[in-house]
Amino acid sequence: MAGQSGRAAAVALAWVVCAACGSAKASGTDAETADAIADAPSDTTATVRADLTWPPDKAGPFQVGYRNVALTYVPAPDGVTRTIQINVWYPTQDQTGTPAVYFAALPTPHPDVFQDASLAPPVDPSGYPVHEFTHGHLGFGGSAPYMVRHFASHGWVVIAPDHTGNTLINNADPRPPAIYWWRETDDVACLDWLEHLPPSDPLHGKARTNRVFLSGHSFGSTDVWALSGVPYDFELIQANCAAGKQDIDCAQVAMDKYQAGFTDKRIVGAAQLAGGVDSGVFAPDAPTAETLPLLMMTGTADPDHPSAPLWDPLPHGWWVEITGACHQTFGLGDCDPPMTADVGTPIVWTYTLALARKVVLGDTGAQVAAILDGTTQVSPLAALQKK
Secondary structure: OOOOHHHHHHHHHHHHHHHOOOOOOOOOOOHHHHOOOOOOOOOOOOOOOHHHOOOOOOOOOOEEEEEEEEEEEOOOOOOOOEEEEEEEEEEEOOOOOOEOEEOOOEEOOOOOEEEOOOOOOOOOOOOEEEEEEEOOOOEOOOOOHHHHHHHHHOOOEEEEEEOOOOEOOOOOOOOOOOHHHHHHHHHHHHHHHHHOOOOOOOOOOOEEEEEEEEEEEOOHHHHHHHHOOOOOOHHHHHHHHHOOOOOOOOOHHHHHHHHHOOOOOOEEEEEEEOOOOOOOOOOOOHHHHOOOOEEEEEEOOOOOOOOHHHHOOOOOOEEEEEOOOOHHHHOOOOOOOOOOHHHHHHHHHHHHHHHHHHHHHOOOOHHHHHHHHOOOOOOOOEEEEEO
């Protein structure tokens, strides 16, 4: 993406000019997602919005900046506090900078992601679209580096917490039972942080947190279900607690959280990447309660995370299975050759960005529609089902 700063600035200027021209109302949405995107901004047609003309499978015109901050918050009114790291990726026009380092020790695979880079103006003067990513067991916020970089290059702000107590270097074994609800409160706290930044922060008031796309890898699928509105099975949890199941938090504060649920109305669409349904807290048919547009992605070389049991009861959505993809195709990237990161991760980011543009930005353009209805073959390795 080197040498693209002039193009990015021109794109932003073009949007400002075109915004005054008005726009047509989005139309032709699929029946199962029409309600979910009905509140999308009416000025986001592909013929007006410059960022909706960029091919979803190609990097956008922006360079990518990265920052991370510590956040301490109280997940429940019980006096216990949590401190997590929030990772943030965003568009920049900087052409040089210090390569970002994730998780204090692991360098990004992209030397052109710059630590603490300056912030490029949003394509839409109303602000940046937002994508939140939640990592899997023994992961970290930067454990899907290819996808988050791709979104930021298209002008998105991406946030991802390091779930303290369930990361690569500070994981407790066995994992703390409270992690089943701490993760969800981490995700909500991240969005709250972004929404209420102080005026001194460059992102203050510029991230559109009213419509957020959520993705989760592996154990992060628990977060996806819970935040998108799928209820915990409280009777199942009570029974498991009575049976002495050790990996469920049976304290009263946790039971109150389970019963109240974690639905976050800011989430308007989601992607579940190589995930499942945790039988300790969710009923087997939990997907039947899913109401938001949802993308499931799986790999044939990841037999421990099949989507068929999730897909069958799901009332609507998209399922993409990638031949030869392993568990980390949807995360860190590399699997056994020939399924290397450069083969598998473009499939993941293309479908994910396409759905995010549809549900967050109201993109009804031909590029996104063709990807999501299967007219465009993203890869001969990718099999798409839709209902």
